[in-house]
Amino acid sequence: SALAELKDCLPADCNAGYSNSRTCEMGLSHRSGISYQSIVYLVDRCTAAKK
Structure with a gap:
C-alpha cells in the first residue's frame, strides 16, 4: 500500500x-493512527471569530 510507511x-x-x-480521510486515519477530517473543518477553525 502507498500508505504503509505513513x-x-x-x-x-x-x-x-x-x-x-x-x-x-478513512485510509489516512487508519494508516497514520491520527484523526483526519475534512479540510472544511480546518477552514472553519481558522476563520471562526475569536471571542
Whole structure:
C-alpha cells in the first residue's frame, strides 16, 4: 500500500490531519493512527471569530 510507511514519516507531535476526500480521510486515519477530517473543518477553525 502507498500508505504503509505513513506513520513513520509523520512528526511525533502531529495529532491531526486534513483531507478533501472522505475515502482518503478513512485510509489516512487508519494508516497514520491520527484523526483526519475534512479540510472544511480546518477552514472553519481558522476563520471562526475569536471571542
